[in-house]
Amino acid sequence: MFCSQCGVEADGKFCFSCGHPLHQGDGIAPETNVVPPQNELISPPTHSVKWEDDICYEQVLNTDIVRSAIADHGSKAIKGFSGEDCLAIYDKIVPSPIPLAKLATVVQPLYASFGVRTGKTREGTVSAPPGVVLARALCSLAKHTQPFQRVEQADDRCTLIAEFPSSIWALKGEIRITVTKQSNVAHVSALTNIPGQAFDWGKSTKALERLFSDLHSDMGIPVTSQYRAA
Incomplete structure (x- = not known):
């Protein structure tokens, strides 16, 4: 040497x-x-969690099958008749010094500041992996034209916050869907919040029924055989 x-x-x-x-x-x-x-x-290699078992919003959304299903539901969605559209028609039929459509944008936050609000809650267990349930929830939002706004992420749960669009029954509000990881199943709690309005004439109840119906169907994202056997 x-x-x-x-x-x-x-x-x-x-x-x-x-x-x-x-x-x-x-x-x-x-x-x-x-x-x-x-x-x-x-260092040992990082363990890779399958997206079906993951409760991370980014991991689930970045899966090709999920993105494709969301896009498919969004392309078929039909925009409903909004409360603002309804008030605009009333303004044409019965002229008013203050247009009702504009008045609603002022009255709603004013009533909300007084604590006036309405909304419903619902919760239950879905027999599917948490990542699949989270993906179905995203598909449901796209299907019913509820624009996604933001996410609140935790280690064992994920909350999706979306706009609850106005209709002839109620003005615009918010819908929150929380998916909590529980082994090979997921617990889901959902709520609607419509500020500045005391009644929504069943709008929230029907919306939550549609949501849970979607969560219990495959929404184009079927559960694999290994999870069905669990």
């Missing part, structure tokens, strides 16, 4: 020319005091 200090060919523990250590018996390189690469600790 050659001495790394002076380049003289030598053997043993020290160079006979300059006295520089040639090697050490403990496997430590003397010049850098760093364990050679073959002795470095290597």
Whole structure:
């Protein structure tokens, strides 16, 4: 071997020319005091969770089959007749100094500041993996033209917040869907919130019924055989 200090060919523990250590018996390189690469600790590979079992919004949404199903439902969705559309027609039939459509945008937040609101809640268990249930919920929002707004992510649950569009029965509000991971099933709780209005004439109840019906169907995202057997 050659001495790394002076380049003289030598053997043993020290160079006979300059006295520089040639090697050490403990496997430590003397010049850098760093364990050679073959002795470095290597971190184990990160375990990859299947998207069906994942409750992470980003992981589920980035799955091709999920994105395709959402796009398919969105392309077939039919926009409903909104409350604002209805008031605009009333304005044409019965002229008013203050257009009703514009008046609603002022009255609703005013009543909301007084604590006036309405809404419904519903919860239950869906016999499917949490990631699949989360994907079905996203498909349901697209199917019923409920624009997705934001997500609240936790380790064991994910909450989807979307717009609850206005209709002839009620003005615009919010719908929140929380999917909680429970082994090979998922617990779902959902609620609607319509501020500034005391009654919605059954709108929220019907919307939640449609949501849970969607969650119990495959929505173009069927459960694989390994989960059906569980």
